[in-house]
Amino acid sequence: MTDTTDVKDSVVVDDYRVDLAVFHGPLDLLLYLIRKEEVDIYDIPIARITNQYLKYIELMQTLNLEVAGEFVLMAATLIRIKARWLLPRDENETEEADPREELIQALMEYKKFKEAGEILKEKAILEERNFVPESPVEKIHGRVDEYSDITLFDLISAFKDVLEAKREESFHQVDTEDVTIEQRMEFILKALSGREYATFPQLFSDIPRRIVAVVTFIALLELTRARRVVLAQSKPFAQLRVYRGERYSAEKSAVDLISHKQQDEVTN
């Protein structure tokens, strides 16, 4: 299609190749070009910037870099603006909007947040020099994992690890599993009776079949909801631990738990 050596020649001059990965999207590339060409962002020479932009896109292809769809979309937008810009103005339409207007708006908007991102970065660097002593109270209680702000992501990724570990032991045998959520709830509560906490993988360690692991996971969610167990970790991304919750009781039967559930629903 186009002579690629031509492209290379024109661009290598700027020694641009090193910077390719630095561009975070078409707007970022455009801002770079505007700065490099020293043109006014409010009065972009659209033909010149479009040509420059297309050269970079070609270069990215030449280097076998995957050109994201956004870059291609912006190329189309630029070409459209350029075409409208070059077309003779319609005499009947006295007040035709500048076809570049929308693009300029988008660029200015993006630039503000790019700057804000830079400011945040500086703040994070400053904050790195502020050391916060660990609270002595946590030490007294001997329980460091007060970090209980656990999201669904943490839970699912922990469960994913457990399931993946079980994958190899699958064999083709169709069995009717008579495992129930209630049974697994009792299993979890019993597991916690003898110790302070159980780690997430520990709860699943003796389970040979995935279906049982899945039911155990659901049981764990139920118990957490009923506040019979509490999930905590020492810090973000640390291993999940299961503790006895405020409503913990190993003796209470599963039927009791269901009534708790109903109570919850009434009070909520």
Place this chain on the structure above:
Amino acid sequence: MENGSRLSIVEALILASPEPIPARKLAEMVSDLTPSLAGKTVAELNNRYMEAGCSFRIREIAGGFQYYIVPEFAGYVQELFASRRKMRLTRASLETLAIIAYRQPVTKAEIEHVRGVAADGVVHNLLEKKLITIRGRAETVGKPLQYGTTDEFLKFFGLASLKDLPKMSEIEELIAENEPKSQTRLEFSDDTAP
């Protein structure tokens, strides 16, 4: 209550709290203490620490009070925190966080509109890092999820509250100062004027 004991009680509570403790909570726990008096007490404590040449102060972060070692001693202290690795954020993450911080609650589509690139990966990553959280759903077609920043975000950037972020107008001024304008170039500058 005596002034001295009030100072000591507030000091003890802030020191003992595992999380930054809000002025409101201090007021709840100590009789005759109002949130504004709590703030004054903290200022008084900080004055004392400064006069005594202490290496620590109390600061307001993520809506609460917390002790910290003044940066002057960071060089000595960091050895102790060697295992604490600060997470590094990419530029894409920082830009996305900035958009969420200023525009919250904001949908992924709105973020993508500003940055001009897909935001799925970055948003997922920020959610995992707990710097942002799901705030609800927008009342538009498809009811997309809306995101907002967390207390963890404030802590990471050392902010007392979102009001601590530079105002958008300040950022605009900053950009305008650095922007070469063709209009201004046409005008006579002072040194070329006769």
